[in-house]
Amino acid sequence: xxxxxxxxxxxxxxxxxxxxxxxxxxxxxxxxxxxxxxxxxxxxxxxxxxxxxxxxxxxxxxxxxxxxxxxxxxxxxxxxxxxxxxxxxxxxxxxxxxxxxxxxxxxxxxxxxxxxxxxxxxxxxxxxxxxxxxxxxxxxxxxxxxxxxxxxxxxxxxxxxxxxxxxxxxxxxxxxxxxxxxxxxxxxxxxxxxxxxxxxxxxxxxxxxxxxxxxxxxxxxxxxxxxxxxxxxxxxxxxxxxxxxxxxxxxxxxxxxxxxxxxxxxxxxxxxxxxxxxxxxxxxxxxxxxxxxxxxxxxxxxxxxxxxxxxxxxxxxxxxxxxxxxxxxxxxxxxxxxxxxxxxxxxxxxxxxxxxxxxxxxxxxxxxxxxxxxxxxxxxxxxxxxxxxxxxxxxxxxxxxxxxxxxxxxxx
Numbered sequence: 001x002x003x004x005x006x007x008x009x010x011x012x013x014x015x016x017x018x019x020x021x022x023x024x025x026x027x028x029x030x031x032x033x034x035x036x037x038x039x040x041x042x043x044x045x046x047x048x049x050x051x052x053x054x055x056x057x058x059x060x061x062x063x064x065x066x067x068x069x070x071x072x073x074x075x076x077x078x079x080x081x082x083x084x085x086x087x088x089x090x091x092x093x094x095x096x097x098x099x100x101x102x103x104x105x106x107x108x109x110x111x112x113x114x115x116x117x118x119x120x121x122x123x124x125x126x127x128x129x130x131x132x133x134x135x136x137x138x139x140x141x142x143x144x145x146x147x148x149x150x151x152x153x154x155x156x157x158x159x160x161x162x163x164x165x166x167x168x169x170x171x172x173x174x175x176x177x178x179x180x181x182x183x184x185x186x187x188x189x190x191x192x193x194x195x196x197x198x199x200x201x202x203x204x205x206x207x208x209x210x211x212x213x214x215x216x217x218x219x220x221x222x223x224x225x226x227x228x229x230x231x232x233x234x235x236x237x238x239x240x241x242x243x244x245x246x247x248x249x250x251x252x253x254x255x256x257x258x259x260x261x262x263x264x265x266x267x268x269x270x271x272x273x274x275x276x277x278x279x280x281x282x283x284x285x286x287x288x289x290x291x292x293x294x295x296x297x298x299x300x301x302x303x304x305x306x307x308x309x310x311x312x313x314x315x316x317x318x319x320x321x322x323x324x325x326x327x328x329x330x331x332x333x334x335x336x337x338x339x340x341x342x343x344x345x346x347x348x349x350x351x352x353x354x355x356x357x358x359x360x361x362x363x364x365x366x367x368x369x370x371x372x373x374x375x376x377x378x379x380x381x382x383x384x385x386x387x388x389x390x391x392x393x394x395x396x397x398x399x400x401x402x403x404x405x406x407x408x409x410x411x412x
Contacts, residue, residue, distance in 0.1 A: 032340065039341055045309055050349035052305040053389070057353025057382040058360065060296070065361025065374040073370040077211055083272070084116075084249050085155070085212060088240035088260050091267040099267045100236040105260040106148065109240065112259060114248035119154040120237035121219075122146040124227060128175070128220045129195040130185055140184040144196065145219045146227035147176070154241045155213055162190035162205035169204055170223030173230055176205040178217040185220075196220070197231045213241070303346075303389035310342050310397035314404075322406045331402035338398035339391065346390020350383045357382070 039046045088109070090099040101120075102108075110118045124146060127139040151157065152164050163169075164176060175194060177187060182203075185194065193200045201222070210216045227233035240260065244252040249272075257268035314321070321334060358374050365372045 032344075036344065039344060042309075042313070045312075046345060046348075049305040049309040050345055050352065052301050053303070053346055053349025053386050054353035054356060056296070056301070057350050057386055058357035060385075061354060061357025061374065061378055061382050062360040062364075064378040065358060065372075066364055068373045068375055068378075069361065069365035069368075069370045072373050073368075076371065084244050084246050085272065086242040086244060086249065086253055086256060087213075087271050088242060088256055089238065089269050089271075090261070091269050099264070100238065101240065101260055101268070102263075103235045103237075106237060106240060108259050109242055109256065112244075112252060112255065114245040114252050116243045116245060117150060117154045118240065118242045119148040119150040120240040121148070121151065121216075121221070122224075122227065122233060122236060123238040124197075124222070124231050124233055126197045126231060128185070128201075132195040134195070140181075141218065142181045142184055143215075143219050144231070145216075145221050146224050146231075146233050147221040148224055148237075151221075151241070152207075154243055155210055155216070157210045157213075157216070158208045159205045160208040162203070164205055165221075165223045169226075171225040171229065172223075173199050173201040173226055174204045174223060175201045176207060176221040177203060178207050178219045178221070179209045180217040181220055182206045184218070194220070196222075199230050300389070303393045306342060306345055306349075306390055307393035307397065309345065310338060310394045311400075313341070314338070314397045314401045317401075318404060318408075321401050321404050322408070325404070325406035334402040334404075335398040338401050339394050342390045342394020342398070343387060346386045346393070347383075349390075350386025353386065354379050354382055 088101070088105075090101050092099055106118055106120050109115060122145060124144040126144050127136070128142055128144055129136075129138070129140075147165070149165060149170060152159065159176070160179070162176070165174065173196075175196070177185065182188075187194070187203055187206070190203050190205060192203050194203060195201075207216065207221075222231065222233075224233075224235075228235060242252065242256065253270050253272070256270045257265040261268050324334065358379065361374050362372045
């Protein structure tokens with residue numbers, strides 16, 4: 001027992017919390033200052049650790065950005081060209097030889113109510129040459145097609161140089177080249193003559209690329225009547241292009257076979273070119289999933305780098321931890337300090353990765369003349385993933401630092 005009036009001994013500092021006294025707390029601003037001070041002490045190690053996170057975030061954002069920009073361009077192309085284009089081609093005859101459509105099939109299909117426009121091309125088994133001295137085997141892989149007058153309107157094709165066939169040139173030896181065919185034949189402009197079927201044909205036009213019918217890019221087109229007169233074309237179309245009302249595309253597709261060839265509708269194949277683009281988009285989505293997986297692996301590697309940095313930081317700063325504990329810092333203070341450093345480190349990497357990934361996606365989309373589009377959810381998700389990985393990576397080192405006894409830390 002103590003004597004009357006004697007002073008009662010004061011509790012030890014580490015016991016004050018047990019007697020209901022308020023523990024000191026660190027404000028968010030204090031934690032931020034501590035975290036920044038800890039990172040500034042090791043700039044090179046911090047940079048390399050943040051770089052791992054930045055590479056992972058940049059890879060993921062670049063993949064998402066390129067994918068969404070590509071889809072935006074596809075949507076824009078389909079909106080411009082429409083998804084109401086149907087293609088009709090003949091199948092095979094019972095003896096295995098290629099079948100052909102009736103000569104009157106274009107007119108019959110044009111009488112279907114919901115059909116807005118129809119045109120056709122017919123394959124001609126001849127080759128076109130730069131001049132009459134080129135050996136016949138050197139064909140430049142350019143196919144020759146007879147073309148109907150309404151082909152550009154049906155396919156929404158545009159002529160980059162010169163003009164399309166007029167009523168006059170459609171009946172005379174004139175050519176319109178696809179963009180690839182013009183490059184293969186070394187025809188930079190209109191007005192040049194090419195050798196075809198023993199006749200000189202004048203180039204009157206060069207088409208821009210046709211997205212939904214890529215075969216036309218590598219073709220030399222001749223007017224329908226000129227093909228009959230000069231190239232012995234039989235007038236039977238080998239490919240028919242049909243535009244139908246948007247709401248009636250399926251109904252028109254169901255009757256095209258019977259209308260184009262009433263005698264043998266089972267030998268008529270009908271397709272929609274936009275379906276091929278949708279399939280290509282699905283293939284691209286699979287590839288993008290693989291690339292996103294690689295980005296996730298890079299992000300994980302960056303998290304391991306942060307964890308390594310924080311563990312080494314604990315080992316190097318044992319004396320600092322012990323001194324702070326001896327001056328009254330609690331375990332919670334130490335945990336908060338190291339978690340703050342880890343979050344700041346991952347936040348720096350995430351911000352840098354977001355900038356790099358967005359810039360890479362934008363540069364690629366701009367080079368392809370696509371609309372630049374990086375979803376906000378992808379940027380926010382990337383930053384959130386970086387902070388989450390940083391928190392997980394810094395959790396163990398923070399707990400380990402808080403459990404160091406002050407005497408052990410000071411003696412180390």
